[in-house]
Amino acid sequence: MSGHPSLSAGASIEEIRGAVTARSVSATEVTEAALQRIESSHQQLNAFTTVTADRARATAADVDRRVEAGLDVGPLAGVPFAVKDLFDLRGVVTRAGSEVLTDRSPAANDAAAVAALVAADAVPLGALTMDEFAFGFTTENTHVGPARNPHDTTRTPGGSSGGSAAAVAGGLVPLALGTDTNGSVRVPASLCGLFGLKPTYGRISRRGVQLFSDSLDHVGLFTRSASDLAAGYAALQGAGPDGEPTSEPASVDTEQLRVGCLGGWFADNAGPDALEALELVAAALGVTAPPLKMERAGAAHAAASVITYAEAGELHLDRIRHERHRFDPVVRHRLVAAALLPADWYVRAQRVRGVWAAELEANFDNFDVLLAPATPFVAPEIGTETVVVGGKTLPARPALGWLTQPLTPTGLPIGVAPTWPGDGTLPLGVQIIAPAGHEARIISVLADLDQRGIALSQSS
């Protein structure tokens, strides 16, 4: 049984579920194989902060009992998954990458998104490394050490959901949850070569999630294929009484879609690899229209930053007053400054956000889907301060979010298609942007790109 494909690091959700329900392998065996991979990879990737081995074994055993009894099991039966350390996992202290929260009681219940996956009979394996309070793009967490990119462990997996991306790209689990406030799903998906999805704002419940910036926080997910992304997203919609998803994304005929590209800010701040990735996907999707100028994108980036600071400062004010000496030094001064910003700046940022969102959405009169690179460059080495892109010296950490950050304030659903530009050794993703509520359109485009080998995830 040890050689069964469903036990391998690259096994898909469909393979695992199929093997478990056909009884060619047990959920327990799948779980043990995943636990073994987690243990053996810890020194290399530092992806997990908590491993819930006992719960995983009990959940898997329950799935096996029901399979053996001929009872129905859910659409993710036996599929291992893990979550960013800001989702509540029953019985585990949710730390959000911070020492400050280690004194809290263990969560009494699962976060709603976790509960939806568990209801689909997925097996929760634990919590994943992140930037403290999700405030960063590189998962360089001083408390637990940096998460590492499976494609080159000297490099960052991106952040702030870096442990989630490292766990999926490293073949530890086929599915992981993250959150995206300014790009924290899309940046790691890009740097780790994964399919990622940040659904429409509010589409997936944030109940039981430690927030960062309330009006910008989205729950999202990472997988190694478009079909896995569809399966994970469908389960997150909520499970019905029989364990079946209550609403499954319908597929869309991608040949009929009108596809456009975001230019201006999104081209000016993209390096050669990012432009190559965009051109590859744009050509595959038959883009003929000139790139859109998007003149307010720079202001939207600024607005997203100001909103993030202001909301994070408000959220953590009491901790900033009394416990900031326990914050990660990387985050501490940013959070203190965040608490001090004038209301004038926040209100002004929210107004720019409103105008920008309307301008961006107006493009859907002419296009069904819009494209933009997800990061300006491929994964930099951990600790990198600056990156030279197109002759410009950029601050490496904030610049990682420059192409995702302007889009988050709109709340639109955005997927990431992994591509391998340049010499093909490191990935870089392309954002697929759709109107609110049209996740199915994104998943269909990703499936098309996946089937044609344009978008490709490589498990390391």
Added chain:
Amino acid sequence: MVLSLRATVDLMPDHPTEDFRAYTVLTAKLLGIHLEEDEIEPVTEQVARVASLVEQLDRIDDDDITPAPRFRAGARPDAEAEAEAR
């Protein structure tokens, strides 16, 4: 204190660093954040960094984007609702 606080309301990116420092110290104090001496400079730098972003935010005065409830032309409460309210 009130006069000093008012002076910070117009704080903008083209103000010199000492203004940001004064703003940082004063606002932190008002919020009950007692900054250590070695915290003042890095926090001031962060406030100034955000201020540089604010430079890019136009002041927008547009009824269409207000987050407040909007009661459009003619959508005033009718007489019955007004009477009920009384």
